[in-house]
Amino acid sequence: QTVVTQEPSFSVSPGGTVTLTCGLSSGSVSTSYYPSWYQQTPGQAPRTLIYNTNTRSSGVPDRFSGSILGNKAALAITGAQADDESDYYCALYMGSGISVFGGGTKLTVL
């Protein structure tokens, strides 16, 4: 069973840049997996940031960008702000209509 991997935690300084990654336990991530990214604060529903590798969802600031870096999908956040402190989940399309989420990255801004 293929597992979608993410860093459990990451920290960034206010105003700084951070890149979160999304990989596979076996194999490389490509655009064919249609990677997407979601932000969730405690007690709230998730919010879609990025879909189809690098397309920003409506209303998402351009501080958030998606790409493929090496063999992983990546989410870059530039000019980090206090309210970027959240859990971030990626998802990869595995075929047969189903996508699989990663375990999430807890981002701390300090």
Place this chain on the structure above:
Amino acid sequence: EVQLVESGGGLVQPGGSLRLSCAASGFTFSSYWMIWVRQAPGKGLEWVANIKQDGSEIYCVDSVKGRFTISRDNAKNSLYLQMNSLRAEDTAVYYCARHYSYSVDVWGLGTTVTVSS
């Protein structure tokens, strides 16, 4: 405004059943695949099931196959999840979501299901 509102969650005993509903508004419901995603307490997100615009294609993750059934009523702009033979590990917040380009683009606020005796 595009909106998804879930209902039907609650406390149920192991082995019991529950039917979740999701009321959609603000968009042409019949034009989109729809999804159920769940999140167990303190855990990550899990894609549960999705259904094509006309209901002709349905996909479920292995952990719920044979127990959960996703369905929709386009005339009522509604999505459903019938959950049978519930287990403690099905305890979660269940989100109704709109599927777009192999991802989720709109999320509901969620409804909580607790399976416990």
